[in-house]
Amino acid sequence: MKNATFGASFRTAFKGIVYAALHEKNFRYYLYNFTAAFLINLIVGASLGFHLFYMITVAGVCSAECMNTAIEYMADFVCPEFNKIIGALKDMAAAAVLWWGLAFYIGEGALVIKWLLF
Secondary structure, three states: OEEEEEEHHHHHHHHHHHHHHHHHHHHHHHHHHHHHHHHHHHHHHOOOOHHHHHHHHHHHHHEEEEEEHHHHHHHHHHHOOOOOHHHHHHHHHHHHHHHHHHHOOOOOOOOHHHHHOO
């Protein structure tokens, strides 16, 4: 059933974030890492551009992790036994999280290295 209002859509999305945070170990790990990185960014005096990079990559990782989880749950519901195609779909969804995660960690690493060297 479609949500009737923007507020209802927002509440539904927020419930998804809370569910992911409570039930998905990797999602929680990312939230801890994002918090630590945000504090590091404040300490080293990251530029506005870097804060924008941070926000975009955090949103990308969280979005990809939620989509990955949704695909895994749906695939396991539809086809509980092993299926090569379903396995490939789940692997590709996990790869999306990996790409965003690499972007985040490489960017944060570059910021810290720059701060330590200069």
